[in-house]
Amino acid sequence: MLSVKEPIKNVWYKMPPHIKHRVYTFMKSRPMEGVITKLQDNDINLKELNALEVFGKNGEWHTIDYGYKVNSLEVWEMDSSCQGPLKRNFPFATVKIVDSYKEIERCRNKYSLIVIDNPMSTYGDYCEHFSLFPKMFNLCDESSIVIANVIPKIDDNIKTEYPYLFNDIQLDKRREFYKTDSPDKLSFEEIDSVYREMALSQQFISEWSFFQKRNFVYYYVLKLRKNIEDIKDSMRRNDFESIDNIRLKTRI
Ligand SMILES: C[S@@+](CC[C@H](N)C(=O)[O-])C[C@H]1O[C@@H](n2cnc3c(N)ncnc32)[C@H](O)[C@@H]1O
DSSP: OOOSHHHHHHHHHHSOHHHHHHHHHHHSOOHHHHHHHHHHHTTOOGGGOEEEESSOTTSTTTHHHHTTTSSEEEEEESOGGGHHHHHHHOTTSEEEESOHHHHHHHOOOOEEEEEEOOOSSEETTEETTGGGTTGGGGGEEEEEEEEEEEOOBOOHHHHHHOTTTTOHHHHHHHHHHTTOSOTTBOOHHHHHHHHHHHHHHTTEEEEEEEEEESSSSEEEEEEEEEOHHHHHHHHHTTOHHHHHHHHHHTOO
16 A cells, blocks of 8 residues: 655655744644743843754754744754754754763853753763753853753653653752752742752842743743842852842842
């Protein structure tokens, strides 16, 4: 019997990116669109953002939802077979086939939108996105937005579907990163405060943040602003109460 899969694949493969984008966004539920709406509600103009997608794949999971709306786009991905599809999907973008963990050490550019669509568990020497922090703050512009995948908890159905999730190594790494005794069950507040504290230690004030559900994975969205002067001033005075106030003041 003649398979219809191949011809459909060929049509999809050759489709111009802007049409592909239309079909794609029409076909699927798009949690990234929810993020975009909330960013716009917070007066973020996407056209002004210089974006970096740290884990690119082909860009069809969600990069395609915002990639056409930003001022510039750079995509990092380790798998060289993704280079062709990435170039086709985003002809205007800078595509780098690199190990993102090594690239983050080399990179001297600044971005105002950094999207970290990391794998969900352990992979190679890494786990979720933990080893990217706090170095990734070096890539943040004076005003920037960081979006990362976070997993507050999983239920038995998810564990059955993805048996490798929350394996012993992942739980240990989560215990260490989120400084918690219950790495399998984190509240949004606990997650939020860990990234905010880390940002503050790198001289970034967290202006606001929110979570957007994908499935059991959520996008964690954090708006940062560099504020060396406030922090330096408080540190000079050894005024830790004031450092705390800066943090609280900017919390939503
Ligand atoms: C969840 S997918 C990303 C999906 C993508 N953001 C999209 O919109 O289609 C994760 C990707 O991370 C890549 N990856 C894993 N480890 C990496 C590393 N060390 N450096 C760069 N890419 C890596 C994998 O090859 C995979 O394509």
